[in-house]
Amino acid sequence: MSRDEELVVGTPIGCGATRLVSVLRLTAHQIGPWVSAEAELVGALVVPPVGPGTFVASDAAPPDAPSWSAWLLARPRLLEQLRARLGT
DSSP states (O other), rough: OEEEEEEEEEOOOEEETTTEEEEEEEEEEEEETTTEEEEEEEEOOOOOOOOOEEEEESSOOOOSSHHHHHHHHHHHHHHHHHHHHTTT
16 A cells, blocks of 8 residues: 655635635555545634734644644745745
């Protein structure tokens, strides 16, 4: 059985003047000729019209970092994708 996993950034969604950008974990599993895939919401970056954004996670803490801030900082490519989606 093989497994591929990737973190992806969704398209920004407007909620009034606030923008939401989802972060998804996509996982594909292959067993012989069969492939299954799943998407899990890791969290969303909530960006108000004024001030900094806040990452709202679906879990209280990431399994591999002391905080969500540390988790994001350890993934510079993901941060670049978030900034690109927001045009900043």
